[in-house]
Amino acid sequence: MNVLRWWWLKFRLRSSDSYNRSKAARTLGESGNSQAIGALVRALSDRNQHVRQAAENSLVKVGEPAVEPLSSLLANPASKVPTTPLIKVLGRIGGMAAATALIAIVKKKEPSWTLNRAAAVGWLSPTSHPDKEPAFLDALIDPEWRVRNAALWGLSNTAVDFCVARLAEMLSDPDTRVLEQAVALFTDPHRQNLVRNVALERPAVRGQIKSSNLVINEQSINCCRCFSALQIVNWGLLQPKP
Numbered sequence: 001m002n003v004l005r006w007w008w009l010k011f012r013l014r015s016s017d018s019y020n021r022s023k024a025a026r027t028l029g030e031s032g033n034s035q036a037i038g039a040l041v042r043a044l045s046d047r048n049q050h051v052r053q054a055a056e057n058s059l060v061k062v063g064e065p066a067v068e069p070l071s072s073l074l075a076n077p078a079s080k081v082p083t084t085p086l087i088k089v090l091g092r093i094g095g096m097a098a099a100t101a102l103i104a105i106v107k108k109k110e111p112s113w114t115l116n117r118a119a120a121v122g123w124l125s126p127t128s129h130p131d132k133e134p135a136f137l138d139a140l141i142d143p144e145w146r147v148r149n150a151a152l153w154g155l156s157n158t159a160v161d162f163c164v165a166r167l168a169e170m171l172s173d174p175d176t177r178v179l180e181q182a183v184a185l186f187t188d189p190h191r192q193n194l195v196r197n198v199a200l201e202r203p204a205v206r207g208q209i210k211s212s213n214l215v216i217n218e219q220s221i222n223c224c225r226c227f228s229a230l231q232i233v234n235w236g237l238l239q240p241k242p
Contacts, residue, residue: 022054029062
């Protein structure tokens with residue numbers, strides 16, 4: 001892309017017409033030029049949803065070169081760029097560098113980072129980062145229900161053998177929203193092996209579940225019947241093996 005074209009697109013990103021701004025953001029992404037990162041990041045704060053989406057998609061196209069500047073913005077408390085789209089872009093880019101940035105966010109325990117931790121852990125499941133499993137284990141015991149809930153949601157799309165015992169404990173979570181997500185994970189027909197692991201390979205966990213005598217409120221999980229924690233285990237055992 002020549003210099004004049006480059007400057008023209010940056011100028012169009014400041015147009016009063018949202019269509020022109022959106023088209024400029026898309027074109028900058030198609031160029032794959034890392035020099036577009038700054039302009040595209042600013043467009044993430046655009047008042048128009050279509051412009052913000054175009055900027056997000058373009059940053060994903062730029063790929064790994066965008067990870068470091070995005071991570072720097074997240075670490076800068078003076079940054080005025082919304083954190084949620086930055087985290088989403090990192091999650092969509094994927095790869096080791098992006099996963100490292102997401103894990104660093106999960107480790108931040110300040111109350112002001114609660115929503116950021118929840119957003120970050122939700123994007124970790126597709127990655128193969130060696131610290132992914134410890135990050136999930138940490139998120140499952142986070143004091144904020146949103147983070148625990150996001151971790152359970154993320155685990156619905158990945159292997160969970162590393163955290164079977166921790167997941168069983170989630171069936172006693174004090175927050176009904178987290179409880180609902182945990183029950184959904186255990187009663188998912190595609191997750192029958194998860195239930196068997198709890199019941200067969202982890203007898204101590206099964207005893208813990210049985211002793212808890214937990215009854216999950218029917219309304220809270222929007223089901224036609226109530227499940228006790230032990231019933232959840234037995235339900236899984238009754239299903240045919242795949």
